Amino acid sequence: MRSRNVIDMHLVNRMQAFGWPLIAVAFALAIMLAVGAIVGSRGPEAQAEMYYGLQWNGAIFALLGPLIGYGFTSMGQYFPLALGLGLTRREFATGLSVVFLGNAVIYSVLITVGKTIEKATEGFGLSIRFFDVFYTSTGAPWQTLLQTFLLILTVLFLGAAITAAVLRFGQVFLWVAAAILALIGLGILSGVLLLDGFGRALLDVLTMGWGPWMVAIAVIGAVSAGAWLVLVRRTQVS
Amino acid sequence: MTAIETRNLTKHFRDVAAIDDVSLSFAEGRVHGLLGRNGAGKTTLMKLLTGQIFATSGEMRVLGQSPLENPQVLAQTCFIQESQKYPDGFRPLDVLRIAEGLYPAWDQELARELIADFRLPEKRAIKKLSRGQLSAVGIILGLASRAPLTFFDEPYLGLDAVARRLFFDHLLADFADHPRTVILSTHHIDEVSNLLEHVVLLDEGRVAISEEAETLQNAAIEVSGRRDEVMAFTAGADVLHLQEIGSLATSTLHAEPGSVERARAAGLQVAPVSLQNYIVHRTTAAAAAPVA
Amino acid sequence: MLDESKPLFIAVAEQIEDGILDGTYPEDTPVPSTNELAAFLRINPATAGKGLNRLADAGVLVKRRGVGMFVTVGAAELLRRRRRDDFARAYIVPLLREAAHLGIDPENSPR
Numbered sequence: 001m002r003s004r005n006v007i008d009m010h011l012v013n014r015m016q017a018f019g020w021p022l023i024a025v026a027f028a029l030a031i032m033l034a035v036g037a038i039v040g041s042r043g044p045e046a047q048a049e050m051y052y053g054l055q056w057n058g059a060i061f062a063l064l065g066p067l068i069g070y071g072f073t074s075m076g077q078y079f080p081l082a083l084g085l086g087l088t089r090r091e092f093a094t095g096l097s098v099v100f101l102g103n104a105v106i107y108s109v110l111i112t113v114g115k116t117i118e119k120a121t122e123g124f125g126l127s128i129r130f131f132d133v134f135y136t137s138t139g140a141p142w143q144t145l146l147q148t149f150l151l152i153l154t155v156l157f158l159g160a161a162i163t164a165a166v167l168r169f170g171q172v173f174l175w176v177a178a179a180i181l182a183l184i185g186l187g188i189l190s191g192v193l194l195l196d197g198f199g200r201a202l203l204d205v206l207t208m209g210w211g212p213w214m215v216a217i218a219v220i221g222a223v224s225a226g227a228w229l230v231l232v233r234r235t236q237v238s
Numbered sequence: 239m240t241a242i243e244t245r246n247l248t249k250h251f252r253d254v255a256a257i258d259d260v261s262l263s264f265a266e267g268r269v270h271g272l273l274g275r276n277g278a279g280k281t282t283l284m285k286l287l288t289g290q291i292f293a294t295s296g297e298m299r300v301l302g303q304s305p306l307e308n309p310q311v312l313a314q315t316c317f318i319q320e321s322q323k324y325p326d327g328f329r330p331l332d333v334l335r336i337a338e339g340l341y342p343a344w345d346q347e348l349a350r351e352l353i354a355d356f357r358l359p360e361k362r363a364i365k366k367l368s369r370g371q372l373s374a375v376g377i378i379l380g381l382a383s384r385a386p387l388t389f390f391d392e393p394y395l396g397l398d399a400v401a402r403r404l405f406f407d408h409l410l411a412d413f414a415d416h417p418r419t420v421i422l423s424t425h426h427i428d429e430v431s432n433l434l435e436h437v438v439l440l441d442e443g444r445v446a447i448s449e450e451a452e453t454l455q456n457a458a459i460e461v462s463g464r465r466d467e468v469m470a471f472t473a474g475a476d477v478l479h480l481q482e483i484g485s486l487a488t489s490t491l492h493a494e495p496g497s498v499e500r501a502r503a504a505g506l507q508v509a510p511v512s513l514q515n516y517i518v519h520r521t522t523a524a525a526a527a528p529v530a
Numbered sequence: 531m532l533d534e535s536k537p538l539f540i541a542v543a544e545q546i547e548d549g550i551l552d553g554t555y556p557e558d559t560p561v562p563s564t565n566e567l568a569a570f571l572r573i574n575p576a577t578a579g580k581g582l583n584r585l586a587d588a589g590v591l592v593k594r595r596g597v598g599m600f601v602t603v604g605a606a607e608l609l610r611r612r613r614r615d616d617f618a619r620a621y622i623v624p625l626l627r628e629a630a631h632l633g634i635d636p637e638n639s640p641r
Contacts, residue, residue: 005339012332077325084322085340086312236291414565414575432573
């Protein structure tokens with residue numbers, strides 16, 4: 001199975017694949033523990049307040065952040081080498097999909113385990129929230145597992161799709177995409193300001209609940225993956 | 239058997255025809271030279287033949303099949319690109335290990351021998367290698383892959399004379415023991431001319447020459463002597479180049495059967511024209527010729 | 531190393547011939563193989579093979595299956611006879627022409 005070599009390629013740089021994300025997450029967690037220790041010394045009231053506020057704690061992005069760049073690197077740097085070594089685009093796409101799936105599984109399990117420990121130890125004994133936050137779901141562990149899995153996978157495919165589009169269409173794609181996003185943003189803003197009930201409707205959509213949100217993320221991921229698969233089969237290496 | 243066959247192959251980049259209606263055939267088991275000036279379309283042709291880019295029109299058969307997205311063909315094809323990019327943090331060691339898994343005929347022993355001969359720091363990040371060391375990575379990959387069809391695009395870039403000699407000798411020895419089809423693109427024509435069996439010259443995306451190297455090596459002669467005698471001898475001949483100094487002249491012309499003897503009989507000095515010079519003359523002559 | 535004014539395979543053949551004439555390759559002994567010759571002269575094996583085959587066709591070398599090419603018995607004499615025929619054309623005619631340029635009368639050659 002020649003696609004296996006795509007996985008091997010992604011494992012060459014172990015620091016990039018596992019080292020840096022794990023170091024980043026350890027570092028962010030260490031800071032949170034320090035914060036927790038300091039706040040904890042100010043009494044239970046401050047601690048309870050912190051526990052509530054920390055559900056929006058974005059420190060977990062220290063882990064999710066590097067994964068966003070992963071999709072870019074795979075298409076931007078690994079794809080040209082794979083093609084240069086005689087792999088087909090299909091073989092590369094198959095291998096990379098497995099790599100993405102593996103990443104999503106490993107890190108979503110890691111986060112879920114972290115969250116379980118965090119809840120069981122009441123915030124590592126310091127009432128902090130690092131894994132059990134809004135972005136990774138504050139619900140049951142299986143919800144965290146599913147949410148982070150979908151989120152990571154979507155982000156990876158989205159990054160790959162964007163890079164493939166840039167390789168395929170050049171810088172123009174970035175300009176067009178930025179313009180479209182700006183227009184959408186402008187449309188929403190003017191809708192909120194000018195149309196009665198638009199803001200309320202928008203709020204309803206944004207608070208549609210966990211289930212629909214998961215579906216929305218899955219759809220974005222699926223569309224990205226589909227777009228990437230279509231684009232990668234037509235991508236040339238200049 | 240032909241290793242490569244193209245028919246009316248064309249590749250446009252926007253409105254520029256990088257490869258323009260190219261119909262070529264490369265026989266199996268030989269060393270072919272793919273020559274031409276920068277921008278003549280050599281790299282583009284090799285990228286088409288290895289499925290890195292898509293043709294605008296035309297057909298191609300590589301090892302009997304279309305190379306596009308074809309694992310059977312691509313596993314037998316090794317393309318050493320001068321401009322190959324490697325991911326951050328990759329070391330020669332990593333690239334060679336992955337290549338080993340991709341090429342069925344890979345010879346790890348040869349790879350080790352070449353690493354030692356080229357003194358390649360295999361554990362240094364590729365991004366930190368010199369241009370010559372980068373070329374060595376490609377050469378080692380290309381030779382050790384033992385791919386039935388191997389493309390070398392400017393393998394000499396940045397190599398010193400010793401390393402160039404090393405490449406030549408290893409290529410020759412390995413080709414002798416394990417015959418395969420080699421397509422060699424280089425500007426160092428003189429250094430490889432004794433290795434080439436067949437030569438393709440591209441000029442502005444078109445095929446200017448596709449000929450046996452032996453034929454080309456004797457395709458032209460250089461005659462020199464007194465200007466009027468040279469002029470008289472070359473009248474009506476296909477002259478590629480004429481140089482005059484005072485009452486003396488040197489003319490490069492296409493040789494016909496017996497022209498060497500006739501030139502000597504006419505009292506002119508006759509010298510062979512190297513493949514490199516012949517190619518230079520053919521390229522500049524084409525450039526100077528009025529557009530038909 | 532090789533005469534550049536001739537097709538490469540002919541230059542290869544002539545070099546082997548020289549070797550036979552000067553005793554480098556005695557009769558009934560093997561000459562270098564195609565690949566050895568190619569590596570030594572830094573030329574394509576096909577060209578080296580063509581040079582050897584030319585000598586085989588001329589009866590100077592003989593193929594022994596699985597062993598290689600051997601100098602035939604009588605090869606040196608054969609070559610000598612052929613080269614004697616070529617001698618006048620290759621050396622004496624140019625000599626006379628150069629002599630004429632220099633105004634040397636062949637009949638009255640200086641010491």
